[in-house]
Amino acid sequence: MAQSPATSTGRGHPKGLYLLFTTEMWERMSYYGMRALLVLYMVGATKDGGFGWSQAKALQIFGLYTGLVYATPVIGGFLADRYLGQRLSVTLGGILMMLGQFVLAMPGNNEALFYGGLGLLVVGNGFFKPNISTMVGGLYAPGDSRRDGAFTIFYIGINVGAFLASAVCGTLGEKYGWPWGFGSAGVGMGLGVLVFLLLGNRLLGDVGKSPSKVVRQENKPAVPAAPLTRAEVDRIVVILVLALFVVFFWTAFEQAGGLMNLYTDAKVDRGLFGWQVPTTWFQAINPIFIIGLGPLFAEMWTNLGRRGRDPSIPAKMAMGLLLVSFGFVFMLGASKQSATEGKAAMLWVVAAYFFHTAGELCLSPVGLSMVTKLAPARFASALMGVWFIANAVANYLAGLIGGYAEKLGEFDLFLAITLATAVAGAVLLAVAPVLKRMMHGADEVKPVEPTTPTGDSTSNIQAA
Incomplete structure (x- = not known):
């Protein structure tokens, strides 16, 4: 089935845009909240619940983590395009990232849990990141002049989430303990997934339901690739x-x-x-x-x-x-x-x-x-x-x-x-x-x- 845009609001954009805006806002709060705390947590004194690692070790782990965050979307986008569909991928990614934050929030300075939590975040981000933005484009027909404005609105959601990350997750983590910061990031991601699941069918229509490969095959016969x-x-x-x-x-x-x-x-x-x-x-x-x-x-x-x-x-x-x-x-x-x-x-x-x-x-x-x-x-x-x-x-x-x-x-x-x-x-x-x-x-x-x-x-x- 071809993907059909959802109904437009009085302001000229499909209502689904604002659902994706909200979902992305909560996810960015989760990501940037953890990002703000991560190196501080790794170098923090063990008496305060941190690991007490050296600055060099903390930054190397931080770099590896953020590097993988940008590498896994290549795989997540491929799997969504061929097998899963964007909507299922976004849901799966959000759930994995929520679990990852909650694993990081577990007390006890357990390195296995720490690396496991980061792993869940990396894999979850791979499913989530490339697909929610693609769904924004899927709300609009080719050549629709509203598309650029839609991405601008979507981008505001990203930065609102980044601001909330420091205000909420950062404050709780620094003032009340690391588990509170990571836990609040997990709650934020959970809210994003919940809203997405409750309103997705109503506001997104068919957008993101089928893998892109299936949609392309239904809409256009295959032709030999020219050099x-x-x-x-x-x-x-x-x-x-x-x-x-x-x-x-x-x-x-x-x-x-x-x-x-x-x-x-x-x-x-x-x-x-x-x-x-x-x-x-x-x-x-x-x-x-x-x-x-x-x-x-x-x-x-x-x-x-x-x-x-x-x-x-x-x-x-x-x-x-x-x-x-x-x-x-x-x-x-x-x-x-x-x-x-x-x-x-x-x-x-x-x-x-x-x-x-x-x-x-x-x-x-x-x-x-x-x-x-x-x-x-x-x-x-x-x-x-x-x-x-x-x-x-x-x-x-x-x-x-x-x-x-x-x-x-x-x-x-x-x-x-x-x-x-x-x-x-x-x-x-x-x-x-x-x-x-x-x-x-x-x-x-x-x-x-x-x-x-x-x-x-x-x-x-x-x-x-």
């Missing part, structure tokens, strides 16, 4: 080259949950009017900036596109690398101050997150859109998998590199990250014209009317 054209080969090369540069960006950016999280906990003066700001609350800075700056960036790209001056995809990504590099300049200032005065001011970290967020808005929103524009249709899933693998490699490297802070010192490590991302950004900016030509017009932006939604906003779901 790749020269333009298609060039576009695939562009995807692979940009994936390499994306590794530099996310390796730097993902220090937020690891090294920068530990640095903030130990070496930042978090006192504010006689009150100590919880470390995990700093993980909410990025989603707050995203929610505030996102519409401004979307409007900026729209205005530039209207005048035919929208930067190319490679140029935007180069800007993202340069901005994340500039953000680490503020971490150099923080490191200098904490070395001489014992503690660094909070404003250093806030400023770093501001420029990191600006870089994210230049790079991440165009990633998914870029792959869908350039990838030949029959290789779209495989090349999207490559994009996720680039994120997986970057997250693993982020933990591995962050672990060297104990040997090198934070200043030298922050300096190395600053220089590496600056060089990568400069190189990408230099080769951007060549990459643009190799796209053979696939990224051309036509002048748009003021009311037309921006296309770049659709892809921000990729980094969340």
